[in-house]
Amino acid sequence: MTGRLYVLGVGPGDPELMTLKSVRILRQVATVFVPKGREEGSSLALSIVQKAVDLSDKEIIESYFPMRKTRGSVAQEDLDAQWQDTVKAVMERLNSGIDVAFITLGDPTIYSTFFYLHDRLIDLNPDISIELVPGVSSITAAAARSGTYLGIADDRVAILPANYTGDLRDVLMQFETVVLMKVSKVFSNIVSTLRDVNLLDKAVYVARAGMEDEQVVRDLREVREEDLNYFSIVIVRK
Amino acid sequence: MTGRLYVLGVGPGDPELMTLKSVRILRQVATVFVPKGREEGSSLALSIVQKAVDLSDKEIIESYFPMRKTRGSVAQEDLDAQWQDTVKAVMERLNSGIDVAFITLGDPTIYSTFFYLHDRLIDLNPDISIELVPGVSSITAAAARSGTYLGIADDRVAILPANYTGDLRDVLMQFETVVLMKVSKVFSNIVSTLRDVNLLDKAVYVARAGMEDEQVVRDLREVREEDLNYFSIVIVRK
Numbered sequence: 001m002t003g004r005l006y007v008l009g010v011g012p013g014d015p016e017l018m019t020l021k022s023v024r025i026l027r028q029v030a031t032v033f034v035p036k037g038r039e040e041g042s043s044l045a046l047s048i049v050q051k052a053v054d055l056s057d058k059e060i061i062e063s064y065f066p067m068r069k070t071r072g073s074v075a076q077e078d079l080d081a082q083w084q085d086t087v088k089a090v091m092e093r094l095n096s097g098i099d100v101a102f103i104t105l106g107d108p109t110i111y112s113t114f115f116y117l118h119d120r121l122i123d124l125n126p127d128i129s130i131e132l133v134p135g136v137s138s139i140t141a142a143a144a145r146s147g148t149y150l151g152i153a154d155d156r157v158a159i160l161p162a163n164y165t166g167d168l169r170d171v172l173m174q175f176e177t178v179v180l181m182k183v184s185k186v187f188s189n190i191v192s193t194l195r196d197v198n199l200l201d202k203a204v205y206v207a208r209a210g211m212e213d214e215q216v217v218r219d220l221r222e223v224r225e226e227d228l229n230y231f232s233i234v235i236v237r238k
Numbered sequence: 239m240t241g242r243l244y245v246l247g248v249g250p251g252d253p254e255l256m257t258l259k260s261v262r263i264l265r266q267v268a269t270v271f272v273p274k275g276r277e278e279g280s281s282l283a284l285s286i287v288q289k290a291v292d293l294s295d296k297e298i299i300e301s302y303f304p305m306r307k308t309r310g311s312v313a314q315e316d317l318d319a320q321w322q323d324t325v326k327a328v329m330e331r332l333n334s335g336i337d338v339a340f341i342t343l344g345d346p347t348i349y350s351t352f353f354y355l356h357d358r359l360i361d362l363n364p365d366i367s368i369e370l371v372p373g374v375s376s377i378t379a380a381a382a383r384s385g386t387y388l389g390i391a392d393d394r395v396a397i398l399p400a401n402y403t404g405d406l407r408d409v410l411m412q413f414e415t416v417v418l419m420k421v422s423k424v425f426s427n428i429v430s431t432l433r434d435v436n437l438l439d440k441a442v443y444v445a446r447a448g449m450e451d452e453q454v455v456r457d458l459r460e461v462r463e464e465d466l467n468y469f470s471i472v473i474v475r476k
Contacts, residue, residue: 009374009378011257012372014259015258016257016258016259016262017257017258017259017372018257018258019249019254019255019256019257019258019374020253020254020255020256020257020258020261020290021252021254021255023258024254052258107374107375107378107382108382108387109378109381109382109386109387109388109389110378110387110388110389110395111389111390111391111393112387112390115387115390116390130385132381132382132383132385133382134250134255134374134375134378134379134381134382134448135374135378136247136257136345136372136373136374137345137372137375137378140247140345140347140348140372140373140375141372143347143370143372144345144346144347144370144371144372145370147368147370148347149346149347149348149350149353150347150348151347151348151349151397151399152349152350152353152354153349153399154399154400155349155399156396156397156398156399157348157396157397158394158395158396158397158413159389159394159395159396159397160394161389161391161392161393161394162392167412171412174405174409175396210372
């Protein structure tokens with residue numbers, strides 16, 4: 001009997017936003033894999049889980065992942081080596097019949113690090129048992145914390161990560177709601193684009209939704225450069 | 239002291255996908271408002287909650303909402319009257335200092351019925367205390383159940399409800415991932431559009447994600463007309 005790999009979305013930051021299912025699974029598994037990046041948020045997923053579940057008798061394996069990565073921005077060979085270490089550690093345990101959990105901030109299907117591992121695991125063993133357990137996404141958490149909605153009725157919603165190129169204006173015209181992810185690096189561009197298309201007053205900035213140091217700023221002109229946070233989202237609702 | 243209105247996302251269907259927070263709040267409040275539509279799923283939110291929390295000592299108020307509504311499709315006066323009843327019932331309890339919960343399937347910020355109430359409540363009392371508690375969305379649950387992701391790295395994601403007009407092709411060209419909500423009424427149109435743009439093999443159909451009678455169909459040609467379900471989603475990933 002081989003073990004099962006559970007990929008758990010642990011929600012946006014508030015331990016109470018973990019699901020009953022992820023808490024139950026974390027209590028059951030022997031080993032917890034924690035993605036670890038260079039950013040301050042790297043061990044955030046672990047700190048969330050530790051507030052809700054006693055992990056003292058578990059094996060904790062921290063794996064380095066460059067969280068801010070976009071395609072082609074990091075030397076592929078380095079990444080491959082790092083991922084291979086994690087793949088190997090996961091496989092050893094599964095092959096010994098040990099169930100393991102891989103935790104991700106928010107939800108595993110939205111911009112999580114897990115899917116960089118996924119194909120490598122499947123390549124090694126196509127019969128590997130993987131269960132993705134959805135979690136509360138930082139996107140809906142940001143909407144909730146700012147008291148707005150992403151969509152009602154026949155609204156259309158676009159989600160764009162930080163590296164959007166010149167077509168932000170087009171998307172703003174086409175969609176009732178536009179969610180801009182990880183805006184800190186390009187914040188001033190966003191503000192000027194929104195001003196140009198007269199949507200600056202329709203935008204809200206939310207950083208670290210659901211965490212203790214959460215920020216909700218309804219006037220983007222008031223967001224100070226030094227406050228800009230990796231876990232920041234702008235929601236534009238027309 | 240007036241009471242607080244908690245708007246709780248109870249997740250996509252599996253009671254274990256409720257958050258710790260929504261369970262705690264449901265244990266604390268005296269009254270639970272349940273949106274009730276004409277469709278079969280109308281009391282689904284209540285049945286999810288009942289599997290996780292003992293509601294036997296709570297006041298349960300079912301409020302009629304036409305869940306399939308899109309703007310302008312239902313006589314506005316009828317809706318107004320129905321909503322006013324619920325608004326009144328909520329306000330009476332809050333004014334008596336009673337905390338109440340309004341439960342919504344999935345997440346309250348994504349196509350939930352709550353926001354039809356929200357403005358009416360604020361109109362009556364701008365100081366009303368409302369807390370939106372995010373939940374697991376049916377969108378990420380559908381992605382998880384079909385073993386795919388909605389986005390990694392700099393992918394762009396579009397979410398379109400069923401009433402999309404002629405621009406589905408454009409959106410399919412522009413976005414790496416397109417999520418089509420509540421596809422049952424327009425399913426054959428979707429299939430033919432996807433075939434035209436050569437993306438039929440990149441789509442997956444997921445109905446009732448996380449529920450006992452969940453369906454995941456990887457070849458849209460195999461989805462039978464009679465199986466089409468109100469709670470159905472198509473995810474197209476290029």
